[in-house]
Amino acid sequence: MDDKYVRRIKIGVVGLPNSGKSTIVSSLSGLFIRTANYPGTTVSINVVNLTIKNLRIQLIDLPGIYSLSSEMPDEEVATKEILRGNYDGFIVVGSTLSLQQTIYLLVQLLELGKPVILVLNMMDLARKQGININVEAMRRRLGIPIIPSVAASGVGMGELRKLITEIAQSSIAVNTKVIDYGPLEKYIDAVSARLNAPRGLAIEVLKGNDLLKEERLKAGDIVSKAIEEIGQIDVFVARKRWDFVSSITKDVVARGVQVNLSKLDYILLNPKVGILASLALLFTLAEVIFLVLNPLVNYISELLSMIPIGELMVNVGNPLIRSFIMDAVWNSTSIVLSFIPYVFGVALIIAFIEDSGLIIRLTFPLEKWLRRIGLPSRGLIYLIAGVGCNVPATSSTVAIPSSTDRLITALMIPYIPCMARLLVISLIAAAILPSQLTGVVMILPFVTSLIGVMVMSRLLLPLLTHIRVKLTARVPYAYELPQLIIPINRFFVKKVWHYTYEFLVRAGILIVAFSALMWVLSISGPSGLIGPEALTNQTLIRSTWLSLIGDLISPIFKPLNIPWQLSASLMYGYVFKEVILSSMAVLYGTSEEGVINVLHSALQLPSALALITFITFYSPCIATLVTETRIVGVRLTVINTIAQLLLALALSYIVYAIALLVV
């Protein structure tokens, strides 16, 4: 088709938080989703391009909002876009379970004078609850197209595609005057004429929207007169809008929307029993990760060990290439592959808690206590999920709406010992202690981690406010309680797959690349290439870069009576924590199974406890570091990583000193 016939339009997808905007955008496109970071914020806005016949449509999936006068820093991104962006029209995605709130937002979009399509999502859930919405009556009252939809199963998407093309043909009616503001009308008209702005923008100027300060200055005299006559304009406008919402809801909803809290709601939200119930549920969650997925990890490891990689490599003549493939690429790849079940489990649980509405129930009774130790309540789930694997837990913090809370959570996740770290720690514990005491020592990383989180969240919060001016105050949260739902649909599966895939691709490539780097450090030294023999020869390994780095680090650990081989192998922890074990084996010239015996003879109990404390959070792996960088930026990641190292070192010295006194 000739390109001159192609028309382009830009449509904003606006809606309440959790109303299903992204589901609708995915359902519509099925093409590709590009995530763009807008300047000054880490909130991502999904930009989706799709073509319908000869029409090129750019859909902008904006963060959820309740109104155009958002107070949350992250919602500002959406409202700025709506007020300033050059849109041809809007799709307002509303939830039938929050009909009043949807209409309240819809009115504000209509007043902006652009074509608006209302998608009433989750019609199936509304019907299940006996909420019958007369869509035809609503169309008549509002004078706009309304599509009843179940986005998760694609219902209503065909009609929506058709209506989008009508925006391009300008055949969608625009209804800006849905509410008569009475005495304010003359001021709205005056501001609108002065600024040559749509009605909705004039109302926002009169209300004192912080994003429109410049416009308010230009219309200063009109605003003053309006305030003189009406008083608090924001209160007046909100009241008028809610009166309208109330009147329309009475007309179109056959059964009034009632508070519909489930039995589980009454247990989880109860201030007295809710804390215990939430903790029990969260503990069960972590147990699921530990217990259910562990055999699967072992199974995959066994499957991988059955691959005769040594025999396959016999024909590779060059020992350097052979060692590179086996020791660097294959070893790291097999570790990544064996970790997939953990990552999948973490992704599954995070996605379920986020999409079902459980996240609010679980964190509500704990909020006050979490605040006392400096943690945002919304971050708790991600911290717990971090026990499975830090990478998906960190990357999924993008769903936390407040930027301060998101940053603090993302910065705290690396302090949580992941499965790989716990594996190394359990091995050290098993080597030093009788089996009946191993469980007691396994509490140590969690206590250390809690201390780390408590100390660092308090230290980092003032730092955040110091270096990021926009985060000077934590904005109070208030939102409509979403209904509990079971979110098992194709979009849920897609989300879980997305988290897992992200780990496989991004983290996998990084782990393999850094393993290769560590391999180079292990087979070469200041004198040049030593060769793969260094990996198995105790004398040759002393001439490698890795040994030299180990010697440099060893003075730090010498007072703790930790031998250089152990401190050098900790370097590998920056690649992936499990590699610490294989590097210990290499540096001691033994098998991985023989590491336990080596540790038993090399470490005394106080040193072992200090080492366990240090390994708990001295550094996340490279994949977590890169993910952390994407959420909090390079500067904060560097600061946090240094702080982690120093705090881990300080705590290990304290533990060592206490252990010396006690033992």
Add this chain to the structure above:
Amino acid sequence: MNQVEDVRVNELPSGSVARVSRLLIGRLRDLGIMEGSLIRVLFSTPNGPAIVETGDGRPIVLDSDAASNLLVTPLSIPQRHRYRHRYGS
């Protein structure tokens, strides 16, 4: 008659009914909590978060900060809380 003092909504026990007297954060208006409107406290923790039901039946979650910034005039307090709850202490 004794004048009933305004209190923060998270000072009231669960089950209380109150009239909104002052909003210290405008965001609540966008959620339908207006000066003069009636609310029912569904769940509340002293100085912590609260969940209130608006006049049209919507449950609104308020975190500790939001709950501390919503001042209300108590209209009714569940019987079991009248003498031993924090309210009025």
